[in-house]
Amino acid sequence: MAEWEPVVGLEIHVQLKTRTKMFCRCANAYATEPNTQTCPVCLAFPGALPTPNETAIEWTLKLGLALGCEIAPRALFHRKHYPYPDLPKGYQISQYDEPLCVNGSFVVPGDDGDFEVGIVRAHLEEDAAKTIHVGGATGRIVGAAHSNIDFNRGGTPLVEIVTRPDIHSAEQARRFLQLLRQTIVELGISDAEMEKGQLRADANVSVREQGEAGYRTRTELKNMNSFSHIARGIDAEVRRQVATWEVGGEVVQQTLDYEVKSDTVTPRRRKEEADDYRYFPEPDLVPVEPAAEVIERLRADLPELPGTRIRVLAADVGFDHAVDLVTTGNEHKARLLVEHGLDWPTAANVAMNQLAAIDPLPENGPALVAIIEQRDAITREALTASFADSAVGPLDADAVLAHHVVADTSELEPLVDRVLADSPGQVAAFRGGKQGLLGYFVGQVMKETQGKADPKVVNELLRTKLG
Numbered sequence: 142m143a144e145w146e147p148v149v150g151l152e153i154h155v156q157l158k159t160r161t162k163m164f165c166r167c168a169n170a171y172a173t174e175p176n177t178q179t180c181p182v183c184l185a186f187p188g189a190l191p192t193p194n195e196t197a198i199e200w201t202l203k204l205g206l207a208l209g210c211e212i213a214p215r216a217l218f219h220r221k222h223y224p225y226p227d228l229p230k231g232y233q234i235s236q237y238d239e240p241l242c243v244n245g246s247f248v249v250p251g252d253d254g255d256f257e258v259g260i261v262r263a264h265l266e267e268d269a270a271k272t273i274h275v276g277g278a279t280g281r282i283v284g285a286a287h288s289n290i291d292f293n294r295g296g297t298p299l300v301e302i303v304t305r306p307d308i309h310s311a312e313q314a315r316r317f318l319q320l321l322r323q324t325i326v327e328l329g330i331s332d333a334e335m336e337k338g339q340l341r342a343d344a345n346v347s348v349r350e351q352g353e354a355g356y357r358t359r360t361e362l363k364n365m366n367s368f369s370h371i372a373r374g375i376d377a378e379v380r381r382q383v384a385t386w387e388v389g390g391e392v393v394q395q396t397l398d399y400e401v402k403s404d405t406v407t408p409r410r411r412k413e414e415a416d417d418y419r420y421f422p423e424p425d426l427v428p429v430e431p432a433a434e435v436i437e438r439l440r441a442d443l444p445e446l447p448g449t450r451i452r453v454l455a456a457d458v459g460f461d462h463a464v465d466l467v468t469t470g471n472e473h474k475a476r477l478l479v480e481h482g483l484d485w486p487t488a489a490n491v492a493m494n495q496l497a498a499i500d501p502l503p504e505n506g507p508a509l510v511a512i513i514e515q516r517d518a519i520t521r522e523a524l525t526a527s528f529a530d531s532a533v534g535p536l537d538a539d540a541v542l543a544h545h546v547v548a549d550t551s552e553l554e555p556l557v558d559r560v561l562a563d564s565p566g567q568v569a570a571f572r573g574g575k576q577g578l579l580g581y582f583v584g585q586v587m588k589e590t591q592g593k594a595d596p597k598v599v600n601e602l603l604r605t606k607l608g
C-alpha cells in the first residue's frame with residue numbers, strides 16, 4: 142500500500158478592527174442594529190467615490206512584515222466582478238496581480254523541529270455584506286423562506302492571506318493557524334475570533350504518494366469555523382481522496398463543505414464556482430505606493446513575535462506548555478509570577494488553570510506569589526477568592542493567608558465525633574455497606590469548619606472512626 146502525503150494550502154481572511162470601513166467613513170461595527178452603518182459609498186449609489194482607509198493599509202503592511210513578506214513598491218486595487226445580492230456594486234474591490242505583500246515565510250516552531258510555511262501573498266480587500274437566510278432549518282439558502290441582507294459588514298476591511306501548499310498534515314494546519322491567529326491578535330489589527338467570523342480559513346487539499354513530484358488535483362474546503370473543525374475537515378478530505386485514488390478513481394476539482402456532525406465533506410453546487418471574475422484595475426483609486434520610511438517605521442515597531450517567544454519559553458516550561466501559554470494569551474500572567482520568584486512549572490500551571498479567565502493586576506504579583514507558595518496551608522475558598530480579587534484591586538496576602546486550613550487532628554477529632562453522633566442513621570447505613578456516605582460525613586465536617594478543614598485529614602479520621 143502506498144504511503145500518502147497530504148498537501149495543504151490555506152486561504153485566510155481576517156477582519157481588521159479599524160474604526161471605519163475600507164473605502165468610506167462608516168463605522169466598522171457590523172454587530173450593531175442591521176443596516177445602520179451605511180452610506181452612499183458602501184451601498185454603491187451611482188457616483189459615490191471610494192477613499193482608501195490609510196490605517197487598513199498600514200496594518201496590512203505590518204502583518205506582511207510579520208509574515209516575512211516583501212512589500213510591493215506599488216500595489217493596485219482591482220474590481221473583482223461577481224453578481225450576488227450582498228454585493229451591491231456587482232464587484233468587490235480587491236487586489237489581484239499587484240498585492241501589497243508577497244513572498245513571505247512563516248516559521249512554526251515544533252518540538253520535533255520547526256516547519257516553514259511559504260506565504261504567497263497578503264492583500265487588502267473589502268468584505269461583502271451579510272446575507273441572513275430566514276425560515277430554513279440550517280440557516281443556509283436551501284429551504285429558506287426569504288433572505289435578509291445586513292449592509293453593516295459591506296465594505297469593511299478584510300485581509301486575505303494565501304499560503305503555499307507547504308502544510309502536510311491536519312495537525313500542522315492547526316498549529317500554523319493557531320500561531321498566525323496569535324500573531325494577528327498581538328499586532329493589534331484584529332481580534333481574530335473564529336467563532337465571530339473575524340478569522341475564516343479555507344483549505345486547498347490534495348494528496349500524493351510519498352516521494353511523488355508535482356501535485357495532484359486539489360479540492361477546496363470551506364465552511365470551517367474553529368481550529369479543530371479545520372483539522373477534522375482536512376483529515377476527512379484526505380481520507381476521501383486517498384480512498385478515491387486507491388480504488389483507481391479520480392479526484393475532481395470542486396468546492397466542498399465540511400459537515401461537522403457527520404464528519405464528512407459534501408460538494409457545493411457547481412453554479413457557485415464561476416471563476417471568471419473579469420478583474421480590472423479600479424479606476425477610482427490611485428495605486429498604493431508605500432513610502433520606504435513608513436515600511437522602516439513599521440518594521441522597527443514590530444514586537445517580538447509569538448513564534449520566537451515560544452522557542453525561548455520552551456527551554457523553561459517545555460514545548461507544549463510554551464505553545465499553550467503563548468497561543469492562549471496567558472503567557473504574561475506566568476511571566477508576572479516568575480518575575481516575583483515563582484518557579485516556571487508552577488507559574489505556567491497556575492496561569493493556564495486558575496488564572497485562565499482572570500487577568501491579575503501587575504502590582505498584585507508579589508502577593509499572588511506569596512499566596513501560591515503557601516496554597517496548601519490555606520482553604521480552597523480563600524485561594525480561589527484571592528485569584529479573583531487579584532484582578533480588581535490590591536491583594537492583601539496576609540489577610541488571605543490567615544485562612545488556615547485546619548489539619549490538626551486534635552482540633553478536628555471532636556468535630557468528627559459530633560458529626561457522627563448527630564447522624565446515627567447514616568452511620569449505621571455506612572457500616573451496613575453504603576460506602577458512598579463517606580462524602581456526606583466529609584461534607585458535614587467541612588460545613589462545621591466553614592471549609593477550613595483539610596479534607597485529607599478528615600477522610601482519614603472518618604475512616605478510622607467508622608471502621
Ligand SMILES: [Zn+2]
Nearest residue numbers: 165167180183
Ligand atoms: Zn459607508
